Amino acid sequence: MDKEISQAVIRRMPRYYRYLGELIDAGVERISSNDLSSRMKVTASQIRQDLNNFGGFGQQGYGYNVKYLYEEIGKILGLNEKHNIIIVGAGNLGQALANYVKFEKFGFVIIALFDVNPDLKGQKVRGIEIHMLDELDEFVKHNKVDIATLTMPKSKADTIANHLVDLGVPAIWNFAHVDLELVDKNVVVENVHLSDSLMQLSYNIVKNKQK
Amino acid sequence: MDKEISQAVIRRMPRYYRYLGELIDAGVERISSNDLSSRMKVTASQIRQDLNNFGGFGQQGYGYNVKYLYEEIGKILGLNEKHNIIIVGAGNLGQALANYVKFEKFGFVIIALFDVNPDLKGQKVRGIEIHMLDELDEFVKHNKVDIATLTMPKSKADTIANHLVDLGVPAIWNFAHVDLELVDKNVVVENVHLSDSLMQLSYNIVKNKQK
Numbered sequence: 001m002d003k004e005i006s007q008a009v010i011r012r013m014p015r016y017y018r019y020l021g022e023l024i025d026a027g028v029e030r031i032s033s034n035d036l037s038s039r040m041k042v043t044a045s046q047i048r049q050d051l052n053n054f055g056g057f058g059q060q061g062y063g064y065n066v067k068y069l070y071e072e073i074g075k076i077l078g079l080n081e082k083h084n085i086i087i088v089g090a091g092n093l094g095q096a097l098a099n100y101v102k103f104e105k106f107g108f109v110i111i112a113l114f115d116v117n118p119d120l121k122g123q124k125v126r127g128i129e130i131h132m133l134d135e136l137d138e139f140v141k142h143n144k145v146d147i148a149t150l151t152m153p154k155s156k157a158d159t160i161a162n163h164l165v166d167l168g169v170p171a172i173w174n175f176a177h178v179d180l181e182l183v184d185k186n187v188v189v190e191n192v193h194l195s196d197s198l199m200q201l202s203y204n205i206v207k208n209k210q211k
Numbered sequence: 212m213d214k215e216i217s218q219a220v221i222r223r224m225p226r227y228y229r230y231l232g233e234l235i236d237a238g239v240e241r242i243s244s245n246d247l248s249s250r251m252k253v254t255a256s257q258i259r260q261d262l263n264n265f266g267g268f269g270q271q272g273y274g275y276n277v278k279y280l281y282e283e284i285g286k287i288l289g290l291n292e293k294h295n296i297i298i299v300g301a302g303n304l305g306q307a308l309a310n311y312v313k314f315e316k317f318g319f320v321i322i323a324l325f326d327v328n329p330d331l332k333g334q335k336v337r338g339i340e341i342h343m344l345d346e347l348d349e350f351v352k353h354n355k356v357d358i359a360t361l362t363m364p365k366s367k368a369d370t371i372a373n374h375l376v377d378l379g380v381p382a383i384w385n386f387a388h389v390d391l392e393l394v395d396k397n398v399v400v401e402n403v404h405l406s407d408s409l410m411q412l413s414y415n416i417v418k419n420k421q422k
Binding site: 076106208 | 218221222224225226228229252287288289290292294302303304306307308310311313314317318319357358381382384388390397399401403404405406407408409410411412413414415416417419420422
């Protein structure tokens with residue numbers, strides 16, 4: 001792909017993928033952009049525009065082949081490859097993420113957790129072992145790690161993120177409530193800021209009351 | 212506020228709030244939009260434009276009063292009010308969220324969890340009681356509930372969401388991997404779709420490899 005596709009378009013792709021998956025489960029083989037549009041509550045022209053970024057996939061007058069489109073969007077999202085994930089920070093959130101079986105369905109496999117709390121050493125979450133943080137370097141040297149999930153306090157997030165990048169980890173899924181200052185700008189970072197999400201909700205509650 | 216402010220602007224507000232909070236902690240009393248801009252890595256004109264949506268707050272040539280701006284953005288985000296939260300689904304994710312002390316700092320107070328698993332009945336997470344789902348109606352009648360967090364399987368999400376809305380809960384923080392079909396469109400919904408976030412990460416990993 002030569003063209004730079006906007007992150008706004010990319011953010012909509014997982015939703016298409018989810019709806020197409022549900023259509024497959026429901027036995028639907030073909031769908032028009034109008035029908036897909038009314039189900040997803042976006043305009044048909046938005047759907048066509050979004051998919052045209054990747055070359056189209058629809059035939060005028062015939063609609064989309066659901067399974068084909070699902071698989072193609074899966075490839076666009078890299079879901080045809082397996083991604084190994086480690087979780088740094090085995091507190092409540094880290095353990096909650098490790099317990100999500102659903103991620104595996106999409107090729108995201110959690111292979112280890114790390115923490116500094118010696119009480120957690122050797123414990124397992126859904127069969128996945130919690131290691132001590134000082135075993136991180138050795139682990140990353142001997143295992144393919146595609147994504148490091150950061151679920152530790154924000155004060156340590158920068159140091160550990162940069163260390164992971166030095167070790168060759170190409171992507172960070174960041175739950176620490178901080179914008180990471182990464183020395184290597186070529187690393188992929190995706191933030192999940194739960195407090196920000198709550199604040200946006202709270203803004204809309206206040207605004208809704210004023211209506 | 213008469214003007215409709217775009218959600219894109221609102222999504223940036225919690226980040227301003229976070230940076231201003233850090234400036235206060237660092238003892239900074241006044242900051243120019245240029246300095247704020249270089250810290251936050253957005254343009255100074257973006258900052259001015261965003262804040263002008265709410266009437267400005269800066270004086271030309273004097274920059275922003277950090278504490279005043281922090282408080283004003285807090286009010287815009289509704290953080291000057293206390294928000295009571297219940298969590299429906301006391302599995303790993305629900306319990307992880309209940310353990311987040313940090314939310315309370317911003318006025319979000321988790322007052323109860325609910326689940327259908329009888330083994331969890333009466334258990335507490337950070338002192339917060341897990342109730343059975345059939346106690347939900349009575350609880351909501353006798354307690355002010357501002358936000359219901361959905362951390363249960365997606366198959367049950369629509370039914371419970373609509374029931375909560377019927378009970379008068381004005382806002383839903385939805386972690387179930389589904390777009391809620393709400394009968395009452397006047398309810399505020401904020402989605403946290405963790406799988407979607409992982410898929411966006413995975414897209415960017417693949418794209419980065421092709422560079």
